[in-house]
Amino acid sequence: MTDMENTTEFPLIISVDDHTVEPARVWQDRLPKKFLDTGPRVVRAPLKxxxxxxxxxxxxMGEKGDEGPLGDWWLFENLRRPxxxxxxxxxFSRDEIRLEVITYDQMRxxxxxxxxxxxxMDVxxxxxxxxxxxxxxxCGQTFTEASDRELGLLCVRAYNDWMVEEWCGPQARGRLIPLTLIPLWDAELAAAEVRRNAARGVRAVAFSEIPPHLGLPSVHSDAWDPFLAACDETGTVIAMHIGSSSRMPSTSKDAPPAVGSTITFANCCFSMVDWLMSGKFERFPNLKVMYAEGQIGWIPYxxxxxxxxxxENRGWGGVADKVHRPPSELFADHVxxxxxxxxxxxxNLDAIGVGNVLYxxxxxxxxxxxxKSREVGExxxxxxDADTVDRIVRRNAIDLLGLTADGLWPGPR
Incomplete structure (x- = not known):
């Protein structure tokens, strides 16, 4: 009998990567009147x-009266996204899941x-x-691509207000943990948004795994330093989800989605090496980053x-003057x-570190x-052993995100 089988209960899970589908009126209820016709809104239309x-x-998107399956579409400036x-x-069963448009009425x-x-979550x-x-x-790429920067910034702030005040508001009873966005196009504005949200208890912010894919500076530059300083000072974790560079890994233009789905971790791998060789963890010693949905099996090598x-190569590799500790040590403290x-x-958990893994x-x-997340975990x-499982499933997240001992968001400070 294993140690896990000796325990009476698998720990209640703290999931560090779930998703919200924003209600249709998040921005319509929060933007100034002059932006309601160009800000995010939902229409029902056929798929062409x-x-x-x-x-x-x-x-x-098709036009009214066109044939094709109906779906709910987000409109924003010139964007049409179903x-x-x-x-x-x-x-839905795995075999029923297709790439198809749907409406709010058709989703769970x-x-x-x-x-x-x-x-x-209880289930x-x-x-x-x-x-x-x-x-x-x-990580808010949609608003980064806005032609109207004023509107983009208002959309970021509106989303964050909804996230903190409603999605993670009183009816969530601390069970939903806020993750906010930043205006990626301006590091000073990003820093201000981090501090605004940290003041109301937010401990995590979304960021791109590979910013240059979005036409933004890399983490090797100094361009992000105001944002990184704000995260360092406030204890705000930088959360990077697969696909947050708007470019999923693939091998060719005609590769089926199954290829990319198999190698989704690849951008996380590239990104982590960027951070470990950037010197940022040395300059900002309190900085923490996490890779959502990146899995962990690739990390040891x-x-x-x-x-x-x-x-062996730091002399000519361009990192001798800024990376003063082995990357594996930096990983242990920051990633x-x-x-x-x-x-x-x-x-292969020993080669990764029990304290560096989240569920x-x-x-x-x-x-x-x-x-069946519990059954998969078991x-x-x-x-x-039970202590290791408890750390992975809940305690590491509690420590990282500043949750209560019971795994709840304590709410605004």
């Missing part, structure tokens, strides 16, 4: 065509409704959860290779890998382990 190849999603079954797939209510979300043995956005994309390069289904990584359920996406962690 839609492809997802080579990591690129291309939907085309809700799809991949945004909210829980409750827990995707956008707080009481229903709490009910679905899945989940105590609390961090939720990434849907329409803004995983990357750390091994990074240490070899740092030891967290997040997983929902990674038996291989758990078998997630990915509700309501197609990859989600809902409603099966994959059966070889681990």
């Amino acid at each position: 065509e839609m492809t997802f190849l080579g990591g690129h999603f291309k939907p085309v 809700l799809t079954r991949l945004d909210t797939a829980v409750g 209510p827990g995707s956008y409704d707080v009481p229903e979300r709490l009910t679905d 899945n043995h989940v105590r609390s959860a961090v939720c990434f956005p849907t329409f803004p994309r995983f 990357i750390l091994e290779r990074a240490d070899v390069v740092w030891e 967290y890998g997040c997983f929902f289904d990674d038996a291989f990584g758990l078998r 997630e359920t990915d509700y309501p996406h197609s990859d989600s382990t809902w409603p 099966a994959q962690m059966g070889h681990l």
Whole structure:
């Protein structure tokens, strides 16, 4: 009998990567009147065509009266983005999940409704959860691409107000943990937004895994320093989700989605090496970063290779003057890998670090382990002792995100 089998209860899960599908009126209720016709809003319209190849999603909205399946579409300036079954797939069998447009009426209510979300969390043995956005994309790229910067900034702030005051508001009872956005196009404005939200108890902010893919500076530059300083000072964790560079890994323009889905961790791998070789952890010693949905099995070799390069090649490798410790040591102090289904990584936990691993359920996406996240965890962690399981499933997240001992967001300070 394993140590896990000796325990009476698998710990209540703190998921560091779930998702919210924003209700239709988030921005219409918060933007100034002059922006209501160009700000985010929802219309029901037919789908003309839609492809997802080579990591690129291309939907085309039809006109009123056109034939085609009806879906709810987000409109923002010139953007037309439909809700799809991949945004909210829980409750459907794997074989029923297709790339298709849907309406709010066709999705599970827990995707956008707080009481229903709490009910679905109860079904899945989940105590609390961090939720990434849907329409803004995983780090607010939608608003970064806005032609009107004033509108983009107002949209970021409106989303954050909704996230803190409503999604994570009183009816959530501390079980939903806020994750906010920043205006990625201006590091000073980003720093101000981090501090504004930290003042009301927020401890996590979304960021891009590879900013240059968005036309933004890399973490090797000094451009992000105001933002990083704000995170360092406030204890705000930088959360990077796969796809937050708006470029999912793929191999060719005609590669089917299955190729990209297999190698989703790749951008996390590249990003982590960027951070470890950037010198930012030396300059900002309180900085913490986490990789949502990146899984963890790839981490040991990357750390091994990074240490070899740092030891043998740092002189000509351009890092001798700014990276003064082995990358694996920096990882241990600053980086967290997040997983929902990674038996291989758990078998190699000693090479990663028990304190650097967080659990997630990915509700309501197609990859989600809902409603069997507990069963998946029990099966994959059966070889681990109870204390290690407790750290992975809840305690690491409690420490990182400043939660109560019971795993709840304490709310505004």
